[in-house]
Amino acid sequence: xxxxxxxxxxxxxxxxxxxxxxxxxxxxxxxxxxxxxxxxxxxxxxxxxxxxxxxxxxxxxxxxxxxxxxxxxxxxxxxxxxxxxxxxxxxxxxxxxxxxxxxxxxxxxxxxxxxxxxxxxxxxxxxxxxxxxxxxxxxxxxxxxxxxxxxxxxxxxxxxxxxxxxxxxxxxxxxxxxxxxxxxxxxxxxxxxxxxxxxxxxxxxxxxxxxxxxxxxxxxxxxxxxxxxxxxxxxxxxxx
Amino acid sequence: xxxxxxxxxxxxxxxxxxxxxxxxxxxxxxxxxxxxxxxxxxxxxxxxxxxxxxxxxxxxxxxxxxxxxxxxxxxxxxxxxxxxxxxxxxxxxxxxxxxxxxxxxxxxxxxxxxxxxxxxxxxxxxxxxxxxxxxxxxxxxxxxxxxxxxxxxxxxxxxxxxxxxxxxxxxxxxxxxxxxxxxxxxxxxxxxxxxxxxxxxxxxxxxxxxxxxxxxxxxxxxxxxxxxxxxxxxxxxxxxxxxxxxxxxxxxxxxxxxxxxxxxxxxxxxxxxxxxxxxxxxxxxxxxxxxxxxxxxxxxxxxxxxxxxxxxxxxxxxxxxxxxxxxxxx
Numbered sequence: 001x002x003x004x005x006x007x008x009x010x011x012x013x014x015x016x017x018x019x020x021x022x023x024x025x026x027x028x029x030x031x032x033x034x035x036x037x038x039x040x041x042x043x044x045x046x047x048x049x050x051x052x053x054x055x056x057x058x059x060x061x062x063x064x065x066x067x068x069x070x071x072x073x074x075x076x077x078x079x080x081x082x083x084x085x086x087x088x089x090x091x092x093x094x095x096x097x098x099x100x101x102x103x104x105x106x107x108x109x110x111x112x113x114x115x116x117x118x119x120x121x122x123x124x125x126x127x128x129x130x131x132x133x134x135x136x137x138x139x140x141x142x143x144x145x146x147x148x149x150x151x152x153x154x155x156x157x158x159x160x161x162x163x164x165x166x167x168x169x170x171x172x173x174x175x176x177x178x179x180x181x182x183x184x185x186x187x188x189x190x191x192x193x194x195x196x197x198x199x200x201x202x203x204x205x206x207x208x209x210x211x212x213x214x215x216x217x218x219x220x221x222x223x224x225x226x227x228x229x230x231x232x233x234x235x236x237x238x239x240x
Numbered sequence: 241x242x243x244x245x246x247x248x249x250x251x252x253x254x255x256x257x258x259x260x261x262x263x264x265x266x267x268x269x270x271x272x273x274x275x276x277x278x279x280x281x282x283x284x285x286x287x288x289x290x291x292x293x294x295x296x297x298x299x300x301x302x303x304x305x306x307x308x309x310x311x312x313x314x315x316x317x318x319x320x321x322x323x324x325x326x327x328x329x330x331x332x333x334x335x336x337x338x339x340x341x342x343x344x345x346x347x348x349x350x351x352x353x354x355x356x357x358x359x360x361x362x363x364x365x366x367x368x369x370x371x372x373x374x375x376x377x378x379x380x381x382x383x384x385x386x387x388x389x390x391x392x393x394x395x396x397x398x399x400x401x402x403x404x405x406x407x408x409x410x411x412x413x414x415x416x417x418x419x420x421x422x423x424x425x426x427x428x429x430x431x432x433x434x435x436x437x438x439x440x441x442x443x444x445x446x447x448x449x450x451x452x453x454x455x456x457x458x459x460x461x462x463x464x465x466x467x468x469x470x471x472x473x474x475x476x477x478x479x480x481x482x483x484x485x486x487x488x489x490x491x492x493x494x495x496x497x498x499x500x501x502x503x504x505x506x507x508x509x510x511x512x513x514x515x516x517x518x519x520x521x522x523x524x525x526x527x528x529x530x531x532x533x534x535x536x537x538x539x540x541x542x543x544x545x546x547x548x549x550x551x552x553x554x555x556x557x558x559x560x561x562x563x564x565x566x567x568x569x570x
Contacts, residue, residue, distance in 0.1 A: 053467050087465055097515065100517075101461065
């Protein structure tokens with residue numbers, strides 16, 4: 001049995017009210033977990049709570065066996081890397097500079113990069129084969145290329161957990177397949193726990209080790225793709 | 241982030257060039273003026289060996305002027321860069337937070353309404369500038385989004401400008417003339433005694449912005465991204481905004497409302513270094529700003545505010561039209 005990296009007990013998330021009934025969830029080493037549910041049920045909010053950006057509405061979060069609150073912001077950011085959809089693509093930034101932002105959890109006041117940082121950036125670039133566009137501007141990337149650059153930026157932080165909000169939103173079919181393959185490879189090779197939210201339920205069921213599903217009526221459940229598919233919990237995603 | 245030797249060479253070469261250019265302009269500012277002063281005169285004046293007249297010209301007129309231009313350039317450029325990054329808006333600058341308007345109001349109260357005449361123009365301008373800054377910072381406690389804060393600053397600026405217009409409409413033509421002269425801007429108003437104060441304000445402002453490089457770099461992608469990287473966004477944003485306001489207020493109070501240096505310097509610095517890392521951009525913008533200010537000060541006979549606009553507007557346009565980045569941003 002692999003170790004649980006992130007655990008949630010009686011957990012619910014929300015800004016002004018609980019968006020779903022309290023639930024126990026956990027993320028294990030080396031697995032790819034997909035978060036599926038209709039819009040507005042709290043997928044992004046759940047991710048924000050897991051990322052430590054938003055306090056949980058209720059319940060407790062445990063990271064590597066310790067309460068989330070006991071982590072400093074810096075230590076937390078070194079353990080959990082996250083990519084959110086509302087991110088703005090900065091102008092005039094090269095791919096390498098952009099990936100280098102992922103090392104900010106390790107940098108000092110003046111945001112210098114040590115040789116160790118540069119090595120981690122090089123390694124992240126190499127692991128997703130981005131060498132040939134490292135000097136290009138992030139603004140000029142296609143959606144597929146950008147999604148890979150975002151993974152590299154998260155990987156550069158050498159995290160234990162990778163949270164990814166709607167990475168498949170603007171991708172075509174080959175790029176969605178590629179993205180899932182890369183994330184799955186990252187999870188197993190690095191013993192990384194990957195949690196991504198997506199509207200592409202079919203791909204999620206095919207590639208994920210486990211699913212955290214929203215039923216659209218305020219309930220959340222975690223299960224294997226097969227169990228999830230058979231239980232009818234994701235009834236909202238069926239085309240009749 | 242010097243990713244390879246090529247960009248590292250570009251960065252060091254760029255700083256060397258800008259540094260030497262700034263030093264030459266600084267010296268030129270000390271040398272040029274109505275009465276001719278040579279390099280040897282300047283050296284002797286610094287050694288305390290020259291005659292009284294030359295000594296006075298160098299120490300009381302030329303040096304304060306050169307320092308005023310140097311510090312104003314640094315202040316406005318860093319203030320502009322930081323505001324552009326925090327508000328994620330390439331058109332942001334020291335004017336948008338209402339800082340200049342606040343300083344204007346302080347001066348208008350003294351020169352037009354005769355209020356607080358015993359305190360003097362500079363302290364009143366400083367009070368006006370900081371009054372607006374405090375209001376904007378106070379608002380930032382309640383406003384989560386940087387763009388909303390930009391609107392708060394703009395609206396405050398308009399509001400304050402309206403009060404100034406009212407004061408102008410109701411004042412005598414003589415008072416109005418004095419006020420307009422202040423508005424034209426000048427590096428020559430700073431006295432030698434005031435240089436250390438201006439210097440101290442600039443240093444504090446630069447430090448406040450400088451310790452937030454992590455935030456400034458991450459904020460280009462977004463505040464919540466910065467937060468996910470473990471950066472204390474609220475604290476950093478407060479520090480950076482306070483620093484930027486301090487810098488803008490210092491420059492405006494000492495030299496008048498000077499446009500374009502704050503807006504143009506970061507764009508020129510980016511054009512030279514092709515880096516969006518604030519470790520590079522902060523010192524680079526400061527150097528470019530200094531050079532723009534010293535150059536503007538060297539143009540004789542035209543009011544400072546006009547010079548910066550006359551040269552600044554075409555430069556900004558040129559950069560925007562020339563660079564691909566400009567096309568994408570517009």
